[in-house]
Amino acid sequence: MGLFILRRTGVMILTALCLTFIVFFLTNLYPNLEKLAKTQGNFRMSDEAVASWLEGNGYLQPLPLKYGQWLGVVPGWTHETDEGVTGRCLRGTATAQEAAAAPRFCGILQGDWGYSTVFRDEVSGIIGTRLGLTAKLMFWVLVLMVPSALIVGVLAGMREGSPLDRSLSTFSIITTATPEYVSGVIFIAVFASSTVGLKWFKGTATSAMDNANFENFFLPVLTIALYGMGYIARMTRASMTEVMTAQYIRTARLKGVTFRNIVMKHALRNALIAPFTVIMLQFPWLLNGVVIVETLFNYKGFGWTLVQAAGNNDIELLLAVSVVSVIVVLATQLISDIGYVYLNPRIRIS
Amino acid sequence: MEPLGWIEIITRVLYQFTSVWVALVILFAVSVAFKRRLGLYGKLFDSPIGMIGFALVMFWVFTGVFGALDLIVTHDPLSQVSGMKNKVPGTPLRGAEAGEYAWYLLGGDNLARDVFSRMVKGAWVVVQIAPLATLFAFMVGITLGLPAGYYGGRLDTFLSFLANLILAFPVILLFYLLVTPEIVDTGVPSYMAAVLFIFPIVFLAVLLNSRYYTQPRFRTPLLIGVLGVSFWLYLSLISTDGYLVNSNTVTIPALPQILDLFDIPGGILVVFVSVVFVNSPTVFRIVRGLAMDIKTRDYVAAAQTRGEGPWYIMLWEILPNARGPLIVDFCLRIGYTTILLGTLGFFGLGLPPESPDWGSTINEGRKLLSIYLHPALPPALALLSMVLGLNLLADGLREESLKD
Numbered sequence: 001m002g003l004f005i006l007r008r009t010g011v012m013i014l015t016a017l018c019l020t021f022i023v024f025f026l027t028n029l030y031p032n033l034e035k036l037a038k039t040q041g042n043f044r045m046s047d048e049a050v051a052s053w054l055e056g057n058g059y060l061q062p063l064p065l066k067y068g069q070w071l072g073v074v075p076g077w078t079h080e081t082d083e084g085v086t087g088r089c090l091r092g093t094a095t096a097q098e099a100a101a102a103p104r105f106c107g108i109l110q111g112d113w114g115y116s117t118v119f120r121d122e123v124s125g126i127i128g129t130r131l132g133l134t135a136k137l138m139f140w141v142l143v144l145m146v147p148s149a150l151i152v153g154v155l156a157g158m159r160e161g162s163p164l165d166r167s168l169s170t171f172s173i174i175t176t177a178t179p180e181y182v183s184g185v186i187f188i189a190v191f192a193s194s195t196v197g198l199k200w201f202k203g204t205a206t207s208a209m210d211n212a213n214f215e216n217f218f219l220p221v222l223t224i225a226l227y228g229m230g231y232i233a234r235m236t237r238a239s240m241t242e243v244m245t246a247q248y249i250r251t252a253r254l255k256g257v258t259f260r261n262i263v264m265k266h267a268l269r270n271a272l273i274a275p276f277t278v279i280m281l282q283f284p285w286l287l288n289g290v291v292i293v294e295t296l297f298n299y300k301g302f303g304w305t306l307v308q309a310a311g312n313n314d315i316e317l318l319l320a321v322s323v324v325s326v327i328v329v330l331a332t333q334l335i336s337d338i339g340y341v342y343l344n345p346r347i348r349i350s
Numbered sequence: 351m352e353p354l355g356w357i358e359i360i361t362r363v364l365y366q367f368t369s370v371w372v373a374l375v376i377l378f379a380v381s382v383a384f385k386r387r388l389g390l391y392g393k394l395f396d397s398p399i400g401m402i403g404f405a406l407v408m409f410w411v412f413t414g415v416f417g418a419l420d421l422i423v424t425h426d427p428l429s430q431v432s433g434m435k436n437k438v439p440g441t442p443l444r445g446a447e448a449g450e451y452a453w454y455l456l457g458g459d460n461l462a463r464d465v466f467s468r469m470v471k472g473a474w475v476v477v478q479i480a481p482l483a484t485l486f487a488f489m490v491g492i493t494l495g496l497p498a499g500y501y502g503g504r505l506d507t508f509l510s511f512l513a514n515l516i517l518a519f520p521v522i523l524l525f526y527l528l529v530t531p532e533i534v535d536t537g538v539p540s541y542m543a544a545v546l547f548i549f550p551i552v553f554l555a556v557l558l559n560s561r562y563y564t565q566p567r568f569r570t571p572l573l574i575g576v577l578g579v580s581f582w583l584y585l586s587l588i589s590t591d592g593y594l595v596n597s598n599t600v601t602i603p604a605l606p607q608i609l610d611l612f613d614i615p616g617g618i619l620v621v622f623v624s625v626v627f628v629n630s631p632t633v634f635r636i637v638r639g640l641a642m643d644i645k646t647r648d649y650v651a652a653a654q655t656r657g658e659g660p661w662y663i664m665l666w667e668i669l670p671n672a673r674g675p676l677i678v679d680f681c682l683r684i685g686y687t688t689i690l691l692g693t694l695g696f697f698g699l700g701l702p703p704e705s706p707d708w709g710s711t712i713n714e715g716r717k718l719l720s721i722y723l724h725p726a727l728p729p730a731l732a733l734l735s736m737v738l739g740l741n742l743l744a745d746g747l748r749e750e751s752l753k754d
Binding site: 011018019032034176186193307310 | 538719
């Protein structure tokens with residue numbers, strides 16, 4: 001088990017390295033750098049001005065060197081001008097003494113995530129606050145999604161082919177067919193529109209960042225939860241119907257155990273093994289939903305940051321975002337594998 | 351002229367779809383009449399869920415096709431009519447000329463264009479791209495997944511690592527990295543198109559070669575013919591105006607313009623490539639899993655004993671026996687591709703901003719959503735019903751294919 005986790009962690013680090021290198025490569029292509037220079041400087045810069053801006057900010061070094069600096073295995077660049085020294089490890093223009101005192105290596109290995117060109121702030125600080133906001137959103141999504149999906153799935157799979165099964169299955173198919181940008185729009189139209197509609201909730205979640213309440217936070221949570229819910233419910237249903245046809249359930253029935261007890265005591269535990277892995281593997285999808293919903297409801301969390309960073313080619317912020325998301329994706333895969341082994345005695349013993 | 355009431359709007363909308371209804375009725379009548387002779391497709395008409403799904407899907411397919419032929423649309427989806435900005439459904443046109451449709455059936459959007467016509471034209475964008483992109487993703491996934499599952503070992507480890515790498519990317523980040531004008535300028539999507547679109551040719555070549563390997567007199571002309579045509583199609587697909595990439599920084603010539611059969615508008619090609627790229631790793635994983643399962647069967651062992659080559663076994667023994675799950679997944683994946691296309695439109699990536707596709711229309715409509723509902727709702731419901739139809743169709747197919 002220890003070796004398994006170690007090997008998976010190794011693969012995870014390798015994946016993260018490859019992935020960040022791809023992001024690094026794509027964001028450092030010259031047209032992207034040109035756009036960055038123009039948004040940072042001004043839009044009417046000549047080609048020479050763009051080149052000298054990029055040169056002065058260390059963007060024109062060879063790609064592996066820049067990547068090494070970002071990782072923190074190569075000393076950061078410095079650039080001397082008449083006004084002083086600029087460099088990767090310096091903020092703004094510094095004097096020669098300050099430059100000499102500054103650390104030579106400053107990459108993620110040293111805990112320096114860089115500086116965001118859009119928000120003009122330390123990347124680590126931005127990622128921290130935004131992740132906190134998204135964690136709040138995700139927590140409520142899970143609180144809403146997991147129990148309701150399991151209940152729907154178990155109720156539908158309890159008696160296969162019954163009217164209850166038919167209607168709940170249709171419901172879960174509809175939710176999987178409704179992407180967040182469709183359900184979000186419909187919910188805002190029905191519940192939050194100021195002209196027609198019920199006006200129960202607010203159509204934006206900006207105020208929920210400081211002070212979340214039912215009125216401003218329920219719609220975004222519901223929108224994400226619904227899309228993920230249908231899939232988990234269908235998996236639970238499939239696993240439940242399979243368990244309900246097993247020999248030991250028939251034995252229990254013949255013994256005269258009540259249906260309620262069969263479901264609660266015999267079937268449920270075994271039926272919930274498969275949905276557990278599905279729930280963990282849903283996380284990457286939820287991440288997608290988070291980006292859409294945060295844009296739609298203007299909730300300035302992690303997904304919103306991703307859109308801002310990508311739209312403005314904010315290289316270091318984008319890299320940090322991809323590192324975080326790759327860790328989320330791979331960590332959930334790891335947890336789902338370990339959890340599966342732990343929950344399923346047949347695999348654990350062999 | 352008076353504005354239309356709700357009942358009249360609904361009747362008129364239904365009337366606009368006349369050609370679609372006729373086509374649907376004919377299709378269903380013919381299919382039900384001959385359903386015993388149509389294999390799996392015929393069996394679909396035994397399951398009510400499958401029939402509903404198929405009807406929904408075919409409704410949008412016909413709408414897309416007839417919409418492209420200008421049968422359904424009431425106005426030009428791009429032209430703006432003064433005084434129709436954000437007008438509610440059923441508003442009459444001011445000073446409509448003779449021969450012009452006198453109402454905006456589902457209202458006007460914030461640029462005074464007809465919402466109804468845009469929705470119908472949007473169906474065509476989806477119907478064009480989604481099935482074809484899914485088919486390409488399947489070709490890539492099958493060509494790589496079969497050997498990975500059949501041989502295992504190093505090849506499998508390497509390809510699975512690549513697939514997991516792409517899957518670990520958040521889809522939206524990938525879209526933002528691939529579909530911006532700056533990246534298009536560097537030619538990266540064109541290189542990806544050149545690589546991804548070669549897979550169908552490889553697939554076809556290996557498929558035919560392994561089947562007719564023993565009859566060289568038949569195989570050689572067949573291969574030359576098929577590969578010649580598909581290679582020509584491939585070259586015309588990836589080249590625009592005689593170039594593979596033609597920007598300020600890079601210029602790579604490709605097929606001369608005289609030989610170029612068709613031109614894909616730049617935005618569409620990029621969208622197409624990124625959607626194929628995102629979908630193929632999942633297909634790869636499914637095919638790999640199926641191949642690993644099926645290669646232990648007796649008929650594979652029998653073929654191995656007969657001395658069949660590995661590619662024959664993969665493509666003519668394993669693949670046909672994996673078709674059930676693959677067909678079901680194909681339907682689901684078209685739905686997922688539709689969702690992805692909508693996502694791209696929603697973030698304003700790839701397709702031109704005035705494009706009538708559903709995602710872009712939803713994105714435009716959502717900005718004024720709290721005041722005007724009608725521009726955003728029709729495309730949202732259209733997308734919902736189409737994906738729902740595909741899901742129901744997949745469910746019906748799964749049910750029917752499990753019966754035998």
